[in-house]
Amino acid sequence: MAKQSRPLVILTRPAAQSARFAAALQARFGPLAVLISPLLMPALLVPPLPDRKFSALILTAQTAVQALAGISAPLPRRAFCVGDRTAEAAQNAGLQAISAHGDAEDLIRLIQAHHPAPPLLHLRGRDSRGEIAARLTAAGLETQEAVVYDQRPHPLTPEAFAALSGPGPVLCPVFSPRTASLLAEALPQPHAPLQIAAMSQATATPLLRCAPVAIEIAARPDADALMDAMAGFLAQKNATDG
Numbered sequence: 001m002a003k004q005s006r007p008l009v010i011l012t013r014p015a016a017q018s019a020r021f022a023a024a025l026q027a028r029f030g031p032l033a034v035l036i037s038p039l040l041m042p043a044l045l046v047p048p049l050p051d052r053k054f055s056a057l058i059l060t061a062q063t064a065v066q067a068l069a070g071i072s073a074p075l076p077r078r079a080f081c082v083g084d085r086t087a088e089a090a091q092n093a094g095l096q097a098i099s100a101h102g103d104a105e106d107l108i109r110l111i112q113a114h115h116p117a118p119p120l121l122h123l124r125g126r127d128s129r130g131e132i133a134a135r136l137t138a139a140g141l142e143t144q145e146a147v148v149y150d151q152r153p154h155p156l157t158p159e160a161f162a163a164l165s166g167p168g169p170v171l172c173p174v175f176s177p178r179t180a181s182l183l184a185e186a187l188p189q190p191h192a193p194l195q196i197a198a199m200s201q202a203t204a205t206p207l208l209r210c211a212p213v214a215i216e217i218a219a220r221p222d223a224d225a226l227m228d229a230m231a232g233f234l235a236q237k238n239a240t241d242g
Contacts, residue, residue: 006032006234007169007195010160012039012179014151017062021173021223028227029234037160039182040151042066049073049121050144056080057095058122058132058143060107065089067123067148075121080114082107083222103221104130111136118142126150127178151178156186164191169213171195171233173226180206197229 009025009032011018018036025032044067056078059065062085068075079095081087087099098114100107108130111120122133122145133143156164164170165188174180174196184206187194194212198204204215216229 007171008163009034009171009173009230009234010163011036012172012183013175014038014040014042014063024223025227025230025234029231032234035157035160035163037157038154039156039179039186041154043150043152044070045126045148045150046070047146047148049146052119052121052144054119054121054144055117056120058107058111058120058124059086059090059097060104060122060124060128060130060132061149062086062089063125063149063151064123065093065095068093071148078116080107080111080116080120085223101222104132108132108135112139112141116141119144121146123148129177153182161186161188164188164194166192169193169195171197171230173197173230174203174207175199175226177202177206180204183207184210195233197226197233199226 011021011034015036015038018038022034042063054076056076058080060082065086077096079090079097081090081097081099084099084101087097090097100110119142122143124145124147126147133145136143170192172183174183180203187210194210196204196207196212196215198215199218199221201217204217216232218225218229
């Protein structure tokens, strides 16, 4: 039988994050065919900040760290971060970063365990999940928030659209429900055999209506676990029927 090749990988995160993830994929799995086609483009915002003396920041995305450069108001140096990538970016920006190594639930538990003095300031995107500020405030730890970036929809590149229109298998790792919804809307009809590695069940759900040939859900909400979910698809190189 003919050899079964690996699928083409299409990455739909913003360009910088996709480039880092592509490098990590190549380091783990060897040479891969990868297309980067961001479905969201970050736009940094400079909102008015509450006139308060905050004891710590809450950061739930690397893009929020990028937005710090445009904020002239004095900010605390301590930062509670949702994951290691965000914490690394915050550390590189001169902050004292503490990582929750996970998701919004892990972040809330981390903050409560540290008992910081209120108020805190959550720098977030316009599209945000978890209601972190509201939940911390309800639990007795006053937290305010400021929207410091937006993620604006962007169409598939012509190369990605052509690949998704073709007969060959395409593997899409998907990091968020919003990106999943945008991908579902952008898919050509009919589309290529679609393999999905999703960060969570909520991320996979918008793509179920697209009839993917297979879906794998990451065991944890982080990039390493998502690569684990991709491993079965990418281990098919040189597979034969014997």
